[in-house]
Amino acid sequence: MSFTNVIKNRLTKPEGGGSGYRTFWQYIHIDVPLLISLLLLITAGLIILYSASSQNLQLIEQQVFHIGLGLLVMVLFAQINPLTYQRWALWVYLLGIVLLIAVLIVGHVGNGAGRWLNLGFIRFQPSEIMKLALPMFLAWHYHRIHLPLSFSTVIFSGIIILVPVLLIAKQPDLSTALLLIVAGGTVLLLAGLSWYLIGAFITLGALCAPLVWYVLHDYQRQRVLTFFNPERDPLGSGYHIIQSKIAIGSGGLFGKGWLNGTQSHLHFLPEHATDFIFAVCGEEFGFIGNLILIIIFMAIIGRGLYITMHAQDTFTRLLAGSLTLTFFVSFFVNMGMVTGILPVAGLPLPLVSYGGSSMMTLMASFGILMSIQTHRKLLTT
């Protein structure tokens, strides 16, 4: 039998008594709507980055390399059966904790390596592993017990979340720590954490805010103060917000045109290739451009929620939901920061800002979403 025949047979034969036939895309475990919206976002991102980096081809080359690697990671993660993720959830979480402790010790002994762990052939941030391992672990745990959550489970989950969060906060990498609270928190939220408790947590958080003030580094306090009154420090940290607002506002409905943004090109806009790239988009492509970008983001979120609601067991549902919501939070926080409705948090715009390590984690999480979607028929329910 020729190779093509084998493929054809595999494609058309229903397997495991599941309903329906498997398409070619299902066979290679790629979810087409998600892939298309991701490719749209990445393409838009490269166009903006080319302008934001002032046509720095070297930077674009590196970003294309990151993307290529990211897509590869996504395809690889999509091949792994959700059952495997479920089986390994606990161990990956524990490994993540060990690596986080290792990075603290190594970072302490070595000099200022901080967040990175160097294994000789590869250098990575263990906190990135945790972004996937934490929701995976919680989803696995809730899959084993009966929902809704009991109070003791909530306490246990709190500990499971806080251990890596504190380890990462100690590095110190507060924005990743906060994102990890979001990743863990969304699992709790989806698993039916009572609204009363959510309310209580938010109240508690508000009450604790004055305490947090004392823990913050000086530059972080500056950011918070400046958020409430950007004009108080127009030469320092308030400058970012003011310039970012001018960039977006002066873009108008249609923008100044690609490569024509004066704000970003004349140095006024800080970190235009990373955290403030959304302002470049706003200046050059205007309101319409921003709207299109938001719609692409929401298409990804929408597909993520669709996959969540069609997933076949508690583990995959909670995991898919948490990954989708975390993605939402990271892009919303960035856009909120750039438009001045949230404080400057130092989070990049996912898949658009220049950068490698968070790109890998995001693409891995989309790989997991694809795996959950395309392995569905094989699960026995």
Next chain:
Amino acid sequence: MRKRIAIKDHHQEIHLINQRCISVLVIMILLIILLIIRLVHLQLVNHDHFTTLSKKNWLDLVPLEPTRGLIYDRNGVLLADNIPVYSLDLLPYKIANMPSTLAEIAKIIPLSDDDIAQFHKELKQHRRFDEVTLKLKLSEDEVARFSENQYRFPGVRVKAHLIRHYPFVNSLSHVLGYVGRINMDELQEIDATNYSATNYIGKLGIEKYYEDDLHGTVGYEQAENDASGQALRVLNQIKPVPGKNLYLTLDSKLQSFVEQALAGHRGAVVAIQPATGQVLAMVSEPSYDPNLFVAGINNKEFQALQQSPDRPLYNRALRGLYPSGSTIKPFIAVGGLDAGVISPNDTIHDPGWYKLSTSSRIFHDHKRGGHGIVNLYRAIVTSCDTYFFTLAHNLGIQRIDAILEKFGFGESTGVDLEEEIAGVVPSPAWKRKVKGASWYEGDTLNLGIGQGFMQVTPLQLATGIAVIANHGKRFVPHLLLAEQQPGKSLEMQTPAQQDPVNFHDPNNWNIVINAMQGVVTAPDGTGFRFGKLGPYSVAIKTGTAQNHSIKNYNADEAFSASAYEEQSKLPEKLRDTTLLVAFAPVEKPQIALVVIVENDAGASQVARQILDYYLIGPPLVVPVAPVNPTKVQGNPHVVH
């Protein structure tokens, strides 16, 4: 029954999660609507307002580079300076025809192909509004010639920068290191805001270790610009805070003298002030000119340095791993005394070899025929291997390792340089792990005379010998003497003390130190090449790291005249490396010294010159003092 409950739960769970998904979706949509309202507010409602601001926004925020801190030696001699240089900068967007402009410039200021290739590379990486440097380091002549023609070149200008300059050129490069352009990796690690005006960063040595102190804090200038981004006037300024000035413990005169004494050899010298751990001199020869790296070394020059067989880029003082040879013997000897394995008067008979009862292998002494009856004093003076084979065997590997580790061998000394490496104190566990073999008693014997697997760096050896000079007190060797915020007073560094090496009987130190004095003063001491005793007392120990064994001697010491002759017949790279450790004056040590000369017997002469220079004065100024036996205290073996 159970199954039914499970199924019921499952559906209930799905229902619960889906409900939550919908709630979350509603929240998300509300948030997105909020975001869109904000965008409408910014981009549509207030568009005119922001457009006005944007057009008026010729207030550019220009970061101002802080001046890098200067580096001085202990006497205030400047070791690293910032000097003004002139560069030729181009503003690409003002130049209509780049090739013809370049051709015109080349008629006035010679441009190499390298310059032009580099310029085109930089041009690609910069935005149109950025200045790009065409040529760095213009000569005064070139500046003058260009200034005359300036009117012909709009968008081209001569600009003054400060760049790092190392006036001592080769002599300090291995300690100071150098600064160079910030690369992609470093960009990840630094605080981008603080370095927004900085192009250079410490790459090696002191420049790297104290980067944070030397760099300073960035300043800002708010300038009003014209439509093209050129500054018209400065409105507001936050001055940069210059980096701290560093005062090093080094004595630059001694350093230069040592460098001259070592010139023509491959080797390393480390001199430490025992009472504080301050490093007085640290030299690795050959060396290189760090100024080459500041401006950006070209490929040809770099290849030449990297491929030179003498390896000038290799910091031997800090990273060179040498077998300690016999210089380890004083350490083993004090260990033996403290453990009670030997006493000063115990003797052995040395027939010229040693044999373990369990093995047929014979361990040779470096002196054929042996040293005869030998006590501890004579064992150190003549560097008797058989004595130390016996001692090593009786001590056993655990106790030897313990004593060597107490002196800091096998681990970083903690000096304030990043590139240091740890060396090796071999142990059975180490050998199993690294060599995959088990430990033999023969390995213990070899360790007893500093051969085999033992590896030390010159800095470690100097730190160890300073501990002997101090009778057990240990200090972390360090290079920073004081820091100074510009305009403020000096902040002196306090020496960091480490756990001292304590012995049951403090007199053990005197026994070994007395024997080390004998190395010079006794007629048959191995220090004969050191020369007759000067006006100061000195304790030394010589050593040899074998590269090539002559007539199967597995021991060390190439100090006899015949051995020296044989050595000098060998090709240079195969000759033995000589080591010497010393401290002086014995009564109140001012200097602990390690000299290592690769493939040459010269360590003793070099050491003698350095000690004379440091303790007496420059050889040309002060004539060599006649030997005055009465000045030497407590030593029966006076050379006549």
